[in-house]
Amino acid sequence: EIENLFNIMRQLSEEGVSFIFISHKMPELFEICKTYFIMRDGNYVSQGNFKDIVESEITEMMIGHNLAEDSFDNKENYSKDKVVLSVKNFSSELFHDINFELHSGEIIAITGLQGSGREAIADALFGAEKYTGIIEIDGQAMKKDSKIINFMKRGVALVPRMRKERGIFNDLSIYDNMSMAFINTKLKKLLISDKDESERFVRQQAAMKIKVGNPNNPITSLSGGNQQKVILGRWLEADAGIMLFDNPTQGIDVGAKFEIYHLILELAKQGKGIIVFSAEFPEIYKVADRCLVLYKGEVMKEMNRDELNEKDVMMYSTGINTEVRADV
Numbered sequence: 001e002i003e004n005l006f007n008i009m010r011q012l013s014e015e016g017v018s019f020i021f022i023s024h025k026m027p028e029l030f031e032i033c034k035t036y037f038i039m040r041d042g043n044y045v046s047q048g049n050f051k052d053i054v055e056s057e058i059t060e061m062m063i064g065h066n067l068a069e070d071s072f073d074n075k076e077n078y079s080k081d082k083v084v085l086s087v088k089n090f091s092s093e094l095f096h097d098i099n100f101e102l103h104s105g106e107i108i109a110i111t112g113l114q115g116s117g118r119e120a121i122a123d124a125l126f127g128a129e130k131y132t133g134i135i136e137i138d139g140q141a142m143k144k145d146s147k148i149i150n151f152m153k154r155g156v157a158l159v160p161r162m163r164k165e166r167g168i169f170n171d172l173s174i175y176d177n178m179s180m181a182f183i184n185t186k187l188k189k190l191l192i193s194d195k196d197e198s199e200r201f202v203r204q205q206a207a208m209k210i211k212v213g214n215p216n217n218p219i220t221s222l223s224g225g226n227q228q229k230v231i232l233g234r235w236l237e238a239d240a241g242i243m244l245f246d247n248p249t250q251g252i253d254v255g256a257k258f259e260i261y262h263l264i265l266e267l268a269k270q271g272k273g274i275i276v277f278s279a280e281f282p283e284i285y286k287v288a289d290r291c292l293v294l295y296k297g298e299v300m301k302e303m304n305r306d307e308l309n310e311k312d313v314m315m316y317s318t319g320i321n322t323e324v325r326a327d328v
Contacts, residue, residue, distance in 0.1 A: 112294030157235035204233030225256025
């Protein structure tokens with residue numbers, strides 16, 4: 001579909017139509033555009049021709065610092081003695097016989113192409129989809145008919161894919177979006193305190209550098225990256241110990257992506273167990289201690305940090321290894 005769009009744009013360009021293409025997706029920009037104008041925090045930064053620059057230079061101007069300053073090398077610092085989440089014979093209509101343990105401070109990536117069951121696993125681990133098998137949190141099994149609220153109260157959080165449809169409450173303020181998980185799991189009072197809401201927001205705004213004008217405004221007034229930070233802050237205020245990130249950088253700019261990666265690593269340092277569901281290998285490689293590769297709802301391969309490479313991840317996610325075995 002993208003290529004079809006670009007072909008149409010090229011044809012119209014040859015007929016004299018001009019385009020302004022607003023995006024932060026580098027491969028698309030380099031493929032379809034001739035000149036660039038870079039903005040950051042509402043201010044003009046630079047302009048020029050794409051033929052005279054490389055992707056890393058544009059990225060550095062967009063995020064405001066050198067990429068070499070972004071270190072993602074603090075891996076495998078987790079405690080292998082403390083298991084915070086265990087799934088056994090975990091199955092549904094879309095995935096089959098999934099087994100793994102998540103340790104305190106560990107980051108597991110679960111990847112696979114569309115239809116691999118990746119998204120269904122994320123939903124089921126949060127109680128949003130029916131499943132069979134056993135889910136244990138801190139050694140205690142969840143009841144089979146547990147609802148989302150039961151998972152929330154046991155300290156499971158989901159930063160969902162499709163943020164606009166599944167993550168934010170469009171009609172509510174930034175304050176209310178930030179407080180929603182706390183209100184549902186921790187609030188003991190009859191009424192909601194404006195003072196407490198403000199304190200929760202200020203605390204998370206400082207921790208995650210959320211850029212906002214008036215927190216009484218609707219959450220839709222924020223950029224995608226700042227909306228994602230509010231959703232993350234929502235779960236931190238509920239003191240969640242298990243964080244599920246389903247396609248966490250979908251629809252956010254490159255600068256916010258790097259900030260989200262650092263936040264994920266910082267949460268792991270704090271001892272939280274983290275699962276990142278993603279199809280983007282660069283994202284997986286930046287944060288994961290281990291990676292489970294899915295194909296047609298089954299785990300084709302579990303890869304440790306030192307085994308991770310894009311070629312093998314793609315091979316297992318497309319089921320090439322199963323086809324080879326079948327031919328033999």
